[in-house]
Amino acid sequence: MKLLDLLFERSARHVADTTSRRKLLGRLGSLMIAGAALPVLLPIDRTSKALAADKPMAGDPGDPNSCDYWRYCSVDGFLCSCCGGSVNACPPGTEASQVTWIGTCRNPADGKDYIISYNDCCGKHSCNQCACTRNDSEEPAYRPFNNNDVNWCLAAKSHIYHCTVSVIRGVAI
């Protein structure tokens, strides 16, 4: 899901990400790993738990209200954390669709690749806050479960798209 007028802004930010901020985050991650102060694995979140993930926690660095947060590496839509929900909770009165697609993102804190599911929250129209489009691990439509151009409200009662959460499902092997 994309928002064209913000895509341009996102592209500019994307350039900034890839040339400076992301590298900085990457370096920061490496430094932290060198310090060996971090847990090896992050806990596996579940959508049914409304975790307060809006504040950075150890091993999960970055700002979930910002498109350059590491879990958003393949998100395409509005960030639920800006829409009254959180990185892994739907906003009030919207329904999570459990059928979804997945991406793989590297956590700069531990350098590991995580499987992230980008579930859509549905039943109200576009939240229209924090549009974010990143296609780091996206595949074309013939691999639909790796494609973010699809409306993934497919398993919700109403398929009207509101926003997207980014849920850690495990470490990629």
Next chain:
Amino acid sequence: MRITRILAQTTLALGVSLAGAHSALAELPADTGIGQTVLPFPPSPHRAYMVDVEFDNFVTGRVVVVDPDQKRFLGMVSTGFAAPSTLSRDGKLLYTADLFYSRGTRGTRTDVLTAWDTSKLAPEWEVVIPSKRAESLTQRFGLSTSADDRFVYVYNFTPSTSITVVDTQAKAVTSEIAIPGCVLSYPVGKRRIASLCGDGSIQLLTLGDDGKETARTQTKFFDPNAEKLVERGVNVGDTFYFTTTTGTVYTLDLSGKEAKILPTWSLVNDEEKKAGWAPGGWQLLAVAPKLNRLYVLMHDAHEAMKWEDPSNTIWAFDLKTQKKVGTLSTEGAPIWSLQATSDDNPLLLGINVGGGMDIFDLKSGKYTGTMEKLHKTATQILSH
């Protein structure tokens, strides 16, 4: 008080003089009523239909109809939830596959194929279709017609994939054909539909005149583990062109019973590849059939994650020699999707991410201007 009197006198004098000037003109007659604009038929080959999903709303969308020569807004149609759209081959109808909820964002879902008259921009007829049509950013082969306009093919994604076949004569659904593992409905000739499959093959379905499947074949096409082939290809008749995200062009000849894979070629030479050039965008390819040229949105300093990013640079290729023959560029907001018209003096139209449509005359190779503030989040342009 004195000031008030002077002001009143001046105003009176001015009123008298203006009344004098007016009396020299005949009074306007009352209008005879309110007119109803109808667009000419046949439509100009340059008429463009911009499909806008309006992502900041995403309950309704629109198809905006414009005249790129006069740079005029001609009208629009209202569509339901990211509606795939296509034109009939005879130019008379615009089809949209609309999705509506009875309570706007909730309630009972109804999906219809709506046929709009391209002159009146009003619904001519509709058929209720299974509530399965794909919900995604709209693209060229989510909805298509048979070459004789008899059937319309609606691509479904639930996430099981299938195609709903609508008979435009009977105005009824004739069948739903499962296409497991494959996506989209690339129309081929009068009775065939191609789909791109996750294992890298191309599937070709054949229909009978009753709109039901009579045969299917699958042919190995590309290696999806080695490269990403962008599904948003273009075609001239039954020849389809695709590019990979690194710029290898794959050509399919689908005119026979089985798909024929033609030799691949590259958009970039070694030097350009080294310099970081690669294609990218949403509808990143366009073809002008009368010039036999392919137009491609190109990125410098390309990275894999930018395969759907917009660009200000378009490269032109001669499809016969497969050589680059020119570069077009803009300086405003970058372009996300392309469409070339099919006439002898074609235009290239680009959707820029600033809400405008960029226009190029392809005979002269010149940028002729931009229509600003036309769309919110348009994904594709259709032309006759």
